[in-house]
Amino acid sequence: MERVDLMPSSDAVGERADAYAAAPLLNCLLREVAQPLPDAGEGQPRVYRLPGGGRLLRVRGDRRPAAPEVYADGAWHRIGHAELVKLVAEELRRHTGLSNGDLPAEMIDSREAVAALLTARARATPPDDPYLRSEQSLITGHPYHPAPKARGGGPVAAWLPYAPEAHARFPLVLLGVREDEVVEEGDTAALDALGASADVPSGYRLLPAHPWQLDLAARDLAPAFADGRLLRLGETGFTTWPTAAIRTVYEPERDLFLKFSLDVRITNDIRRLWAHDLRRLRRTDAAVTAAFTAMDGPAGWLGDRGYRTARFAFEELAVLVRDGLRGSLLPGAVPLLAAGLVEGFDGDPLTAAADPGAWWEAYLRAVVPPALTAFAEHGVVLEAHLQNTLVAVDADGMPVQALYRDAEGVKLLADVERAAGWERLVYCLVVNHLTEVAGALAEHHPGFDPWPAARRELGRHGLPEAAALLAAPTLPGKTNLLLRWTGADGADARYLPLPNPLAVPRPENPGTAQDDDR
Secondary structure, three states: OOOOOOOOOHHHHHHHHHHHHHHHHHHHHHHHOOEEOOOOOOOOOEEEEEOOOOEEEEEEOOOOOEEEEEEEOOEEEEOOHHHHHHHHHHHHHHHHOOOOOHHHHHHHHHHHHHHHHHHHHOOOOOOOOHHHHHHOOOOOOOOOOOOOOOOOOOOHHHHHHHOHHHOOOEOOEEEEEEHHHEEEEEOOHHHHHOOOOOOOOOOEEEEEEOHHHHHHOHHHHHHHHHHOOEEEEEEOOOOEEEOOOOOEEEEOOOOEEEEEOEEEEEOOEEEOOOHHHHHOHHHHHHHHHHHHHHHOOOOEEEOEEEEEEEOOEOOOOOEEEEOOOOOOOOOOOEEEEHHHHHHOOOOOHHHHOOOHHHHHHHHHHHHHHHHHHHHHHHOEEOOOOHHHEEEEEOOOOOEEEEEEEOHHHOEEOOOOOHHHHHHHHHHHHHHHHHHHHHHHHHHHOOOOOOHHHHHHHHHOOOOHHHHHHHHOOEEEEEOHHHHHHOOOOOOOOOEEEEEOOOOOOOOOOOOOOOOOOO
């Protein structure tokens, strides 16, 4: 991709930021609240009734709705993002009987963040590595969240230097923690290797820190710096690349991922490494590692080896060590973030697929069997959504392997009811993941139907839940807008029924046998 040196006009950036920010907000509103009216026909805007006040809303587009209009005084009136936020807030107050002053501000913050990212990207040089380009491609982000790009309401200058969407890269801060204050579990040897050029005093251990998190936690950490429990030892002699998760960075030369706490609300949660998650991490990671070892390839698991932190700032300074790519990757294969395939980036093989059917079947063979096998044979519920799945492609861009990550989001059937675990897997793998990839592929190849192949892949595993899924009229859709509006816990998941595209269509003529999977 060529570097772009010309700054876009503020009007152009504003229009693009409005469109990027409106699409996921509209997706939420249309999925969770609005009532669709009869289809007006091919190529016509879709019309919805907002039940709280009876207003009519119409949008263009499907996967990423755009150009919202409200009907008033006998005509349709186009509304911008700020007006859309006001409309959504009014509708939710009527719909739920609750008020929420924080979420509208987050929606505005998300739009302003998009504008800042678009401006920064116009001057930035994207990474040469296609894997890093895929991780840093997400300007829309979560397509069903009302404020996917919000950055905690802080000033742009505080977060932009660490934003993956702006093609950021930066060194880590090196801290020394007094040995009697160190808490760690698992394999953290990679952290000590980061300080080759740092002079770590006797009686201290090395602890890398994310510079943004260090700024956010500065007041709380001041006493530890003052009394010597914590020392500043400089910076790493190399830079790291923030991935789509923002708080997880990758260092390609060392092939190392590090995940940090970040005291900022990103989508539904404050992104700390919470103590309860860290304390169950080794058990969870061991279960997933055993499952993938038993599968004997080609799928891989990027294990969370261990963590290190300081006793007096257990969550604030925690850093998690994650496996790199090279130990799991097939020879010659190139890993790409699944979410990046959906959003698009320079070199995206989904966009370039000459035969969408063959590409999609290869994709399904890579990502579906490991998730179903982990569930059925090992009691492991992968959080197999778009941001936790890497898909490796061969030299022709064909998917050959899936790599999964993030033990923090994994559930074990030993701890949850099987039905709840299956519902979560269906949401992550099918609704959040396969539906989005299928939609992007069909958008690039009009007329292509991705669902017969998906039915075949899900149906060939002999899993009772999968068979029931193919007969079910609905899928579970997470209600991120209502969750945030009602102030639910960030880890909560509440679902509403969505039409199931996997359900085998009934024949129009009951007397004629039909099989759309043949």
